[in-house]
Amino acid sequence: MMNDLVSQCMGDDDLFLDLIDYLLSTRQGNSQYQALEHSLSIGGSAWMAVKDRGLQRRVDETAQQSYDSAASPSDQASEELRQAWDRAFSRNPDASDAWDHAIKAVEAVLIPIVVPKQDKAQLGHVVGSLRSQGDRWKFVLPGAQMDHSVQPLISMLDALWPNPDRHANGTHREPTLEEAQGAVHLAVSIVQWARGNALTLRS
Structure with a gap:
C-alpha cells in the first residue's frame, strides 16, 4: 500500500x-x-x-515575521489572526472565511479602545465612531497635514470592512484569494498598531 x-x-x-x-x-x-x-x-x-x-x-520574510509577532500573544486577536492566516495561506484556503477572521481580529483590539460600551459592537461601529468623532482621536502617523488625523486608519478600516461576501445590498460576492490575503496582511498591521497604542485619545 x-x-x-x-x-x-x-x-x-x-x-x-x-x-x-x-x-x-x-x-x-x-x-x-x-x-x-x-x-x-x-x-x-x-x-x-x-x-x-x-x-x-x-510569504515574504518580513510579512511572515510581522504575522508571527502579531499572533504571539495569548488573546482573542491572536487566535483570530491564526485562523485568518490558515485560511488564507493553507493548502485548502477559504478566502471568505479568512476575511471574516481578519475582521474579527481587528474587532478584538479596536472595540475595547473605541467603543467599549457599545452593545454587540462590530467593526462598523468602530468606523462610525472614528468618523463622527475623529477630532477626539490621534493616530501615530502625522499624515500630510502633520495633524495625526485618524482618517488614514479609517480608510484602512473601510478597505477591510465589510467582507464583500457579506454585503446585504445584493452586490455580495466571494472575494478572491488575493483579496483575502491582502485583508489578512492589513489586519496584522492594524492589530500591531492597536497593541502599540498607535490610536489614542487626544489630551
Whole structure:
C-alpha cells in the first residue's frame, strides 16, 4: 500500500503535497517539521512546513515575521489572526472565511479602545465612531497635514470592512484569494498598531 501511494505521489504533485500536509498534522510527522522546512526552504519551495498547521504558502520574510509577532500573544486577536492566516495561506484556503477572521481580529483590539460600551459592537461601529468623532482621536502617523488625523486608519478600516461576501445590498460576492490575503496582511498591521497604542485619545 505504501509503495502504491508513493508511486501515485511521484506522478501527482498536488497529491504529494496533500499527503505531506496531512502527515504534518500527525504526531510523528509534526516532530519532523523542522527538518522538512529546512529542505523546503533550501529548495526554494513555495510551501513551508509549520508546526501543528501543516503546509502553508511561503510569504515574504518580513510579512511572515510581522504575522508571527502579531499572533504571539495569548488573546482573542491572536487566535483570530491564526485562523485568518490558515485560511488564507493553507493548502485548502477559504478566502471568505479568512476575511471574516481578519475582521474579527481587528474587532478584538479596536472595540475595547473605541467603543467599549457599545452593545454587540462590530467593526462598523468602530468606523462610525472614528468618523463622527475623529477630532477626539490621534493616530501615530502625522499624515500630510502633520495633524495625526485618524482618517488614514479609517480608510484602512473601510478597505477591510465589510467582507464583500457579506454585503446585504445584493452586490455580495466571494472575494478572491488575493483579496483575502491582502485583508489578512492589513489586519496584522492594524492589530500591531492597536497593541502599540498607535490610536489614542487626544489630551
